Amino acid sequence: MTSEVNEPGSPPVLEVSQLRVAYDGRTVVDGVSFRIQRGEIFGLLGPNGAGKTSTLSAIEGLVRPAWGDLLVDGLDVEQQPLAVKALLGVQLQSSSFQAELSIQEIARLYAGLYGVKLSKDQVRDSMRTVGLADELGKKFKQLSGGQQQRLALFIATIHNPLLLLLDEPTAGLDPQSRRGLWRRIEELRSEGNSILLTTHSMEEAQAVCDRVAIIDHGILLTEGRPSELINKHKDDPRVLSVAHGAPTLEDVFIGLTGSEIRD
Amino acid sequence: MTNTGVNTTRPPLGLALRSLLRSDFLVLLNSKTSLFLSILLPIVILVANTVGKGQSRLGGSSLVIGLALTLGLLTSGLFGYTLALAHDRDVGVLQRLRITPAPTWMIMTSRVLVQVATNLLASVIVVIVGAIAYGLTLSPGQYLLAIAVSLLGAAVFLSIGQAVVGLVQSTSAINAISRVLMILLLLLGLLGGTGILGDTMKTIAAWSPVGALMTLFADTLNASSWSGQDTNALLACIGYVTVCATIGVRWFRWNSR
Numbered sequence: 001m002t003s004e005v006n007e008p009g010s011p012p013v014l015e016v017s018q019l020r021v022a023y024d025g026r027t028v029v030d031g032v033s034f035r036i037q038r039g040e041i042f043g044l045l046g047p048n049g050a051g052k053t054s055t056l057s058a059i060e061g062l063v064r065p066a067w068g069d070l071l072v073d074g075l076d077v078e079q080q081p082l083a084v085k086a087l088l089g090v091q092l093q094s095s096s097f098q099a100e101l102s103i104q105e106i107a108r109l110y111a112g113l114y115g116v117k118l119s120k121d122q123v124r125d126s127m128r129t130v131g132l133a134d135e136l137g138k139k140f141k142q143l144s145g146g147q148q149q150r151l152a153l154f155i156a157t158i159h160n161p162l163l164l165l166l167d168e169p170t171a172g173l174d175p176q177s178r179r180g181l182w183r184r185i186e187e188l189r190s191e192g193n194s195i196l197l198t199t200h201s202m203e204e205a206q207a208v209c210d211r212v213a214i215i216d217h218g219i220l221l222t223e224g225r226p227s228e229l230i231n232k233h234k235d236d237p238r239v240l241s242v243a244h245g246a247p248t249l250e251d252v253f254i255g256l257t258g259s260e261i262r263d
Numbered sequence: 264m265t266n267t268g269v270n271t272t273r274p275p276l277g278l279a280l281r282s283l284l285r286s287d288f289l290v291l292l293n294s295k296t297s298l299f300l301s302i303l304l305p306i307v308i309l310v311a312n313t314v315g316k317g318q319s320r321l322g323g324s325s326l327v328i329g330l331a332l333t334l335g336l337l338t339s340g341l342f343g344y345t346l347a348l349a350h351d352r353d354v355g356v357l358q359r360l361r362i363t364p365a366p367t368w369m370i371m372t373s374r375v376l377v378q379v380a381t382n383l384l385a386s387v388i389v390v391i392v393g394a395i396a397y398g399l400t401l402s403p404g405q406y407l408l409a410i411a412v413s414l415l416g417a418a419v420f421l422s423i424g425q426a427v428v429g430l431v432q433s434t435s436a437i438n439a440i441s442r443v444l445m446i447l448l449l450l451l452g453l454l455g456g457t458g459i460l461g462d463t464m465k466t467i468a469a470w471s472p473v474g475a476l477m478t479l480f481a482d483t484l485n486a487s488s489w490s491g492q493d494t495n496a497l498l499a500c501i502g503y504v505t506v507c508a509t510i511g512v513r514w515f516r517w518n519s520r
């Protein structure tokens with residue numbers, strides 16, 4: 001796997017420093033820092049409520065950080081919000097599109113918003129690549145969950161963004177679609193895009209991510225290549241106590257974040 | 264589309280605005296309620312009044328047409344626009360739009376423009392149907408003036424609706440408040456204006472959104488010369504737009520949580 005393939009002098013695609021996000025005074029992301037280089041797939045892992053979506057929301061400009069700096073391709077998220085948004089492709093944890101519009105109309109709307117001119121025929125052609133060519137006339141609500149995810153990913157990548165933010169993109173997908181999405185993500189990386197994704201699947205993190213970070217209670221606990229993380233924490237007693245045999249990434253995850261269930 | 268390397272240029276605003284306008288227009292066209300409220304409802308009122316010989320009761324054809332126009336603007340602004348906006352905020356449609364590079368003012372402006380255009384079209388239809396139904400002959404100048412007053416009316420009710428969405432977060436509360444507000448404004452404008460609730464109420468009614476618009480519409484359709492009452496009505500409308508739009512924009516929140 002390739003990471004750190006930056007041209008000399010070009011800034012990281014994403015630089016998060018000391019990010020703090022708070023809702024009504026309650027801190028849910030606390031001093032999180034990490035970087036993503038060009039052509040890198042970065043996975044953000046963490047239990048429910050750990051602060052993954054909140055971290056992404058800050059990068060997307062949906063919430064204003066209480067503290068910290070966010071740079072996308074060297075541009076400050078707060079100072080140049082529209083320029084940053086043009087560089088981002090986003091799939092939210094739950095997507096919502098206008099219920100009155102057909103899939104085709106939704107695709108044309110978002111293409112236009114991201115500066116891509118698409119005729120009806122071009123929409124049909126590109127929808128074929130994601131297996132939605134037969135659903136063009138349907139409304140978003142009439143799609144199956146997996147089809148909705150595919151549409152959301154299609155729209156997130158419609159303008160070939162520098163950085164793709166995917167919030168649990170494979171939640172609810174069947175194994176075939178999941179593999180399809182992994183292939184698509186790797187394709188995008190080979191075209192030079194960088195990807196930040198969240199997932200609850202350790203298998204997925206190991207299969208597609210160049211590097212991962214584990215976050216809990218808003219704090220970034222550890223970060224590195226999946227194999228590095230296993231190596232680094234394999235002798236940690238908390239990890240050993242939950243491992244059955246040789247520690248896996250999941251053992252590291254549970255060891256570091258505890259076994260109790262989150263609300 | 265995706266083979267030209269990574270895209271790092273800012274998208275053109277013109278294309279974004281055109282795309283928004285087209286989709287907002289399609290949304291409005293596909294939503295039966297808003298078409299009913301802005302066009303069909305006023306026409307039903309016009310026709311119902313010719314059938315029932317209600318002219319005498321409601322005080323003349325210009326008043327009935329004025330009422331139909333005002334009601335169309337009131338319901339589609341305070342109901343159609345307001346509830347659609349609250350709903351889209353609730354389900355996250357606005358959040359999805361907000362993470363695109365389109366400026367937020369553009370997302371809002373597009374919705375408002377499409378709504379206003381529909382209102383004006385509806386008003387033209389209502390005036391034409393009204394003129395035919397009541398045998399009025401209107402000069403081109405009167406048509407233009409009626410459209411101008413409709414524009415003002417659309418602005419008044421959209422601003423009031425925007426203020427409601429700006430101040431209230433929950434969609435069901437907005438739904439309830441809009442209904443109550445609509446009935447109150449109507450009662451105040453209509454009943455208050457008749458003088459049966461006393462002179463104070465009559466004065467208040469004349470300055471109320473519905474009352475002020477009815478005055479302007481009636482004087483336009485009657486071709487009366489400009490009066491002090493018209494000036495007051497115009498000032499009242501401008502006041503409502505300024506205050507409500509400011510509140511509605513200043514306190515508007517894009518997400519529902």
Ligand SMILES: Nc1ncnc2c1ncn2[C@@H]1O[C@H](COP(=O)(O)OP(=O)(O)OP(=O)(O)O)[C@@H](O)[C@H]1O
Nearest residue numbers: 023028046047048049050051052053054055093520
């Ligand atoms: N808009 C909001 N207002 C108030 N609290 C919020 C808001 N969004 C998230 N939270 C809280 O912030 C914390 C972190 O939430 P976040 O959505 O970032 O978690 P997550 O890691 O994405 O979880 P999941 O895996 O369940 O998606 C949670 O305690 C959540 O209740």
Ligand SMILES: [Mg+2]
Nearest residue numbers: 052053093167
């Ligand atoms: Mg989440």
